[in-house]
Amino acid sequence: MGRLEIRPEEHAALVDGRPLSLTVRELQLLISLSQHPQRIMTREELFAEVWGGQPRDDDRSVDVYVSRLRAKLGEALPGRSLIHTHNGIGYRFSPDG
Amino acid sequence: MGRLEIRPEEHAALVDGRPLSLTVRELQLLISLSQHPQRIMTREELFAEVWGGQPRDDDRSVDVYVSRLRAKLGEALPGRSLIHTHNGIGYRFSPDG
DNA sequence: GCACCCGTGAAGATCCTGTGAACAGCAGGC
DNA sequence: GCCTGCTGTTCACAGGATCTTCACGGGTGC
Numbered sequence: 298m299g300r301l302e303i304r305p306e307e308h309a310a311l312v313d314g315r316p317l318s319l320t321v322r323e324l325q326l327l328i329s330l331s332q333h334p335q336r337i338m339t340r341e342e343l344f345a346e347v348w349g350g351q352p353r354d355d356d357r358s359v360d361v362y363v364s365r366l367r368a369k370l371g372e373a374l375p376g377r378s379l380i381h382t383h384n385g386i387g388y389r390f391s392p393d394g
Numbered sequence: 395m396g397r398l399e400i401r402p403e404e405h406a407a408l409v410d411g412r413p414l415s416l417t418v419r420e421l422q423l424l425i426s427l428s429q430h431p432q433r434i435m436t437r438e439e440l441f442a443e444v445w446g447g448q449p450r451d452d453d454r455s456v457d458v459y460v461s462r463l464r465a466k467l468g469e470a471l472p473g474r475s476l477i478h479t480h481n482g483i484g485y486r487f488s489p490d491g
Numbered sequence: 492g493c494a495c496c497c498g499t500g501a502a503g504a505t506c507c508t509g510t511g512a513a514c515a516g517c518a519g520g521c
Numbered sequence: 522g523c524c525t526g527c528t529g530t531t532c533a534c535a536g537g538a539t540c541t542t543c544a545c546g547g548g549t550g551c
Contacts, residue, residue, distance in 0.1 A: 417538080
């Protein structure tokens with residue numbers, strides 16, 4: 298119960314077997330984050346993995362997509378916060394909330 | 395158990411594998427201190443490494459951040475005092491409490 | 492006791508993040 | 522072609538977190 302499963306090869310993320318309806322970018326971001334659990338990833342790293350290249354100085358894409366991801370994950374897994382903010386650095390994915 | 399690990403490249407300080415939630419400055423200071431274990435570092439040295447440049451004559455930033463660091467380390471590692479004050483000089487980091 | 496030094500709470504300034512909204516591009520259906 | 526719905530990108534503002542500085546009280550050494 299309350300279990301998140303990510304299957305990059307199938308372009309799918311499942312919660313209790315039911316697929317989340319994520320957009321391509323959202324899924325890419327979730328995959329990137331989840332492939333480095335407990336590791337703090339900078340915006341630059343995430344941007345490079347999801348968008349490719351490096352972000353503009355004032356780019357907020359990563360933040361916007363983290364926000365959207367959290368919204369969808371929060372709906373499917375209420376009470377758990379999987380993505381943690383590290384102020385001034387980036388984000389960290391923690392499988393166990 | 396009770397083991398502190400510092401990974402500058404990952405912007406992280408871990409206690410028993412779990413990341414401490416340090417701010418950027420706190421982490422920088424901890425890194426600076428820990429990179430010279432058992433060595434007494436003056437406020438000027440620490441300030442130069444963390445803030446860059448040299449402090450005003452009456453600057454207390456280093457003290458304030460040492461205090462905050464101690465508070466967070468003390469929470470994660472009760473009973474151990476890793477940062478020692480050397481009166482009139484500065485601070486010293488001692489990995490083994 | 493005195494002079495100096497240090498620990499630390501608090502306040503304001505500053506910086507960073509969360510997120511709604513606007514807009515553009517694209518694909519499909521008619 | 523035109524409309525519709527979805528996605529991606531960017532902007533803007535509000536709220537939150539951090540940084541800096543001050544100020545007071547306690548500590549230290551003479």
